[in-house]
Amino acid sequence: MEGFRAYRVREAGKLGGLERASRAELDHGNVVVRTAYAGVNYKDALTASGRPGMARKFPLVCGTDLSGVVESSEDPRFGPGDEVLIHSFGLGAEHDGGFAELGRFPAQWIFPLPGGLSLVEAAALGVAGHSVGVALELLEKNGLRPESGKVLVNGASGGVGSIAIDVLSKLGYHVVALTGKAERAGYLRDLGAAEVLERSSVSLGGRPLEEQLWAAAFDSVGSGQLEWLLRSARRDGLIASIGNAGGNEFAGNVLPFILRGVRLIGVNVNNPRATKLRVWQRLASDWKPRHFERFVRRIRLDELPRAIDALMAGTAWGRHVVDLGKG
Ligand SMILES: NC(=O)c1ccc[n+]([C@@H]2O[C@H](COP(=O)([O-])OP(=O)(O)OC[C@H]3O[C@@H](n4cnc5c(N)ncnc54)[C@H](OP(=O)(O)O)[C@@H]3O)[C@@H](O)[C@H]2O)c1
Incomplete structure (x- = not known):
């Protein structure tokens, strides 16, 4: 994959949009991940709408959480084909986030997909x-x-x-x-x-x-x-x-x-890694929701602007999940 699709904001106060990005623009990190799914959070809607103070760098790929598959890694903890999830750590604010087909992240931000959760379930839970x-x-x-x-x-x-x-x-x-x-x-x-x-x-x-x-x-x-x-x-x-x-x-x-x-x-999710792992393990087991099919609303990347508008208007319901493999 040379160029890839990404939803980016370029300026405070200005709505973001879908763009074609290049590998040379990947953010810092040592693991390249092909995004499978990304959750759409209220905070992402604020950032994508250009709310001042939300984006801390420009251009910025929005999206606080994602699941995906490792494409390449310079860190021994991860290798090509590993299924992973990533959230918080300033994703979609200080560092490029989930609304892109490809991303690069520091290995210490990345969690192996917990057993018991699929890629779409992990992003549906997200932050x-x-x-x-x-x-x-x-x-x-x-x-x-x-x-x-x-x-x-x-x-x-x-x-x-x-x-x-x-x-x-x-x-x-x-x-x-x-x-x-x-x-x-x-x-x-x-x-x-x-x-x-x-x-x-x-x-x-x-x-x-x-x-x-x-x-x-x-x-x-x-x-x-x-x-x-x-x-x-x-x-x-x-x-x-x-x-x-x-x-x-x-x-x-x-x-x-x-x-x-x-x-x-x-309640704040920026906890030590051990706490995050413990919470993810419970979300993948005894705390795993029973009704993903009811609350997950899968959308394509080009449907994201409509979801963002609905979140901003307070009319959205359930959890929008961008399927990066779609369309
Ligand atoms: N503490 C953390 O670490 C953490 C992590 C994740 C999210 N959050 C925060 O949790 C909140 C919810 O996030 P979310 O992703 O679930 O958002 P969301 O999907 O947009 O849900 C927010 C819900 O709040 C209700 N609401 C009431 N007044 C509203 C208003 N004036 N504008 C918009 N919605 C209004 C609506 O539900 P009803 O119509 O059913 O009332 C709306 O669906 C956000 O503030 C987010 O930043 C915090």
Whole structure:
């Protein structure tokens, strides 16, 4: 493969686009990987749309995660034909990412594909699935069990939300999906949600403490909704803050913490390699979702701009996965 197709941004404030790139333009690293699949994350939509501050170099191949096959390696840990997955480490921000048929990466960023996951499943999980695994591990370390009570998933129809519902319901949790998309209620139930709450039907209220509802929450939205989750958590409730699809800012009061012992737990995927490996092994085994075929939306590289628009508009659902072998 001489030239290869890539979705790149060239300037802050400007939408990216599909281009033909050359091998001479491959980013730094010692392993060349032929991309098989790449997940499309909310963050990638921001970067691809030219949101200032997201891309840290130009031109930049967008895409935070990918799975693929090693083409050549200068590192003894990898050889041609190895199936691998790569995510985080500044991919799609400081280093060229997954939205290209070919990429070069430092070997220490690369994980062998865990047994139990196919290439498409690994990219379908990607950084979204990994963040669900990190959150689950943190909440279980803090005592969460299926018998603790209801677990709310906010931003339910998105990538993180869909995977969280699938995994939690598989483990026996009673999952309540909170969504802005009434029309996706059937989809959310099929993934395993026991209840679906429409965002428009929920009064975020203004009382310092609301009725105690949730043993835990997986929140990928942030903003005033995170504050409401804190106020409506049960005694010793655990709220995992995973994302900011609804905004960064939230106001609040300390009563949930000091009167109910509620714990707000930050989730970040940039953990030591051993932690990442442990989480991937669980995602490939007991935490492996049951319903990939329901939440994965395979697209071609030339369909990426449409997916990016939908993610930015908040109308996307499930997890878009670019099939680099297609079209
Ligand atoms: N902490 C980490 O390490 C980590 C890792 C991965 C992702 N994240 C973050 O997690 C969040 C979700 O990522 P994702 O890839 O799952 O995104 P996504 O597929 O776009 O899902 C986000 C979902 O949030 C809901 N939402 C509510 N208000 C929204 C708004 N104003 N605009 C857009 N969506 C809105 C929508 O679901 P409903 O309509 O069903 O509510 C939407 O589908 C992002 O903020 C991302 O940066 C963090």
